Amino acid sequence: MRKLTLCLVALAMLAPTARATHPPKSKLYVTNYENVLGTSFEIKIKAQTDAGAQKAEAAALDEIDRLNKILSGYDADSEFSRWMRTSQKPVKVSYELYEVLSLFDSWRQRTGGALNASAETINKLWRDAAAKNTLPTGTQISAALAQVHQQHYVLNEKNHTALRTDNAPLMLNSFTKSYILNKAATAAMGVSGVNGLVLNIGGDILVRGDHTEQIKVSDPKADYENAEPITQIKVSGLTVATSGNYRRGEEIKGVWYSHIVDPRTGKPAGGVISATVAAPNATDAGALATALNVLSPAEAEKLVATVPGAEFMLVTADGQRVESAGWKKLEMPAEKNSVVVPSAAILQQSWDPNYELAVNLELATQPGMRVNRPYIAVWVVNADKKPVRQIALWMRADKEKYVWDLRLWYAVYYKDLINDNPVVTSTTSATRSAGKYSLKWDGKDDKGNLVKQGTYTVYIEAAREHGTHQLMTQDIVISKAQAQHFDLGSNVEVSSASLDLRKKAND
Numbered sequence: 001m002r003k004l005t006l007c008l009v010a011l012a013m014l015a016p017t018a019r020a021t022h023p024p025k026s027k028l029y030v031t032n033y034e035n036v037l038g039t040s041f042e043i044k045i046k047a048q049t050d051a052g053a054q055k056a057e058a059a060a061l062d063e064i065d066r067l068n069k070i071l072s073g074y075d076a077d078s079e080f081s082r083w084m085r086t087s088q089k090p091v092k093v094s095y096e097l098y099e100v101l102s103l104f105d106s107w108r109q110r111t112g113g114a115l116n117a118s119a120e121t122i123n124k125l126w127r128d129a130a131a132k133n134t135l136p137t138g139t140q141i142s143a144a145l146a147q148v149h150q151q152h153y154v155l156n157e158k159n160h161t162a163l164r165t166d167n168a169p170l171m172l173n174s175f176t177k178s179y180i181l182n183k184a185a186t187a188a189m190g191v192s193g194v195n196g197l198v199l200n201i202g203g204d205i206l207v208r209g210d211h212t213e214q215i216k217v218s219d220p221k222a223d224y225e226n227a228e229p230i231t232q233i234k235v236s237g238l239t240v241a242t243s244g245n246y247r248r249g250e251e252i253k254g255v256w257y258s259h260i261v262d263p264r265t266g267k268p269a270g271g272v273i274s275a276t277v278a279a280p281n282a283t284d285a286g287a288l289a290t291a292l293n294v295l296s297p298a299e300a301e302k303l304v305a306t307v308p309g310a311e312f313m314l315v316t317a318d319g320q321r322v323e324s325a326g327w328k329k330l331e332m333p334a335e336k337n338s339v340v341v342p343s344a345a346i347l348q349q350s351w352d353p354n355y356e357l358a359v360n361l362e363l364a365t366q367p368g369m370r371v372n373r374p375y376i377a378v379w380v381v382n383a384d385k386k387p388v389r390q391i392a393l394w395m396r397a398d399k400e401k402y403v404w405d406l407r408l409w410y411a412v413y414y415k416d417l418i419n420d421n422p423v424v425t426s427t428t429s430a431t432r433s434a435g436k437y438s439l440k441w442d443g444k445d446d447k448g449n450l451v452k453q454g455t456y457t458v459y460i461e462a463a464r465e466h467g468t469h470q471l472m473t474q475d476i477v478i479s480k481a482q483a484q485h486f487d488l489g490s491n492v493e494v495s496s497a498s499l500d501l502r503k504k505a506n507d
Contacts, residue, residue, distance in 0.1 A: 178286025
């Protein structure tokens with residue numbers, strides 16, 4: 001009996017050790033937010049438990065909030081804004097503000113002036129000109145350049161002070177988002193049981209830990225959330241940043257001008273419409289993505305070569321792709337799609353393939369407050385109320401959690417969801433405004449065939465976990481090629497929605 005007791009005690013002592021050698025299998029937890037640093041935010045946490053994932057997510061968000069209170073140029077109470085109101089006196093600043101100001105000095109020198117914190121002087125000039133629908137004069141541009149090329153601050157490393165030397169407007173936008181991403185990732189990865197993560201803030205994506213992410217690179221000439229990407233890459237341990245002129249800018253006398261300006265000339269950049277950079281260091285990726293919109297392709301190649309491990313892809317205004325030597329190593333093989341050309345008889349009775357339906361959504365947000373993005377489903381049914389095409393489904397990676405709250409979509413498409421095994425990916429793109437999304441329907445059904453002419457209904461369904469449920473519908477009649485516009489109004493989840501049947505934007 002004594003021997004049996006000793007054996008049981010020994011087994012009890014060994015049990016925890018045995019369990020420790022087989023930790024719980026990690027799972028990917030996904031959450032989406034709006035209005036984080038003025039844009040959308042997706043966080044994917046690879047963790048062993050729900051509690052660990054939630055703790056890591058909270059750590060990342062807390063770090064973003066902390067750094068935003070230091071570095072924001074939009075918050076009048078941030079440390080940066082308060083420092084901007086000082087003049088001609090050294091001010092002791094936080095480690096983070098000092099580091100970012102130092103990085104701007106470094107990148108201004110490395111890019112030959114293509115990156116400059118005082119580019120806001122030029123941006124303001126062009127915004128004011130756009131408001132009057134007139135181009136800035138040569139005199140105004142020269143005056144702005146004279147201000148940009150002054151010394152704006154002096155840093156003292158010993159005393160950790162920053163002295164503001166003039167009144168030029170400064171903004172720390174070029175790579176601060178990536179800088180904050182890096183700090184937030186470090187905070188999240190410090191949580192026990194977290195093995196990897198993906199942070200996607202407005203199209204800049206950081207991948208860290210034991211995780212490989214497939215990333216779609218948006219086509220700047222087809223700017224829809226569900227448009228075919230220009231390419232796809234697979235990365236681990238890198239940050240991927242994209243900057244371009246296709247989402248933000250000014251229109252003057254019918255001509256579009258980029259929000260990215262060249263501090264060397266005082267004019268908006270225009271030769272490159274999109275630059276995507278992958279680099280081990282998040283700040284390097286963000287800085288290079290902006291700079292490569294300003295520099296020539298030859299200058300870009302020379303600059304990126306100075307950053308170990310960095311690769312890039314440019315899309316020029318005339319549609320050419322320019323890549324670094326190692327970019328192809330990141331790319332995934334292109335999918336081979338068999339193209340079936342409909343006969344003339346079928347085309348006469350079908351959707352005009354030169355047209356597309358744009359679905360524009362603006363989700364409800366509160367200024368200065370981040371909110372969880374609701375589940376969203378967008379799909380089309382025919383006159384018999386039979387499903388024709390699923391345009392978008394935004395939900396969590398764990399497919400079944402709360403998806404039944406999308407009641408109408410659930411009844412139509414849930415069987416397809418549980419039988420499918422979708423690959424979870426991210427999309428890198430130029431930064432969007434918080435809550436604003438554009439989708440398209442190319443007139444094809446779920447099998448890839450052009451639909452027949454007739455009446456169709458577009459459904460936009462929104463739901464929150466244990467919360468509100470909202471539905472928008474709109475009938476459209478497809479009979480012949482003609483532009484149509486529909487305003488769908490608003491509800492508590494969607495502040496505005498519209499449909500535009502029009503000729504393809506990239507034709």
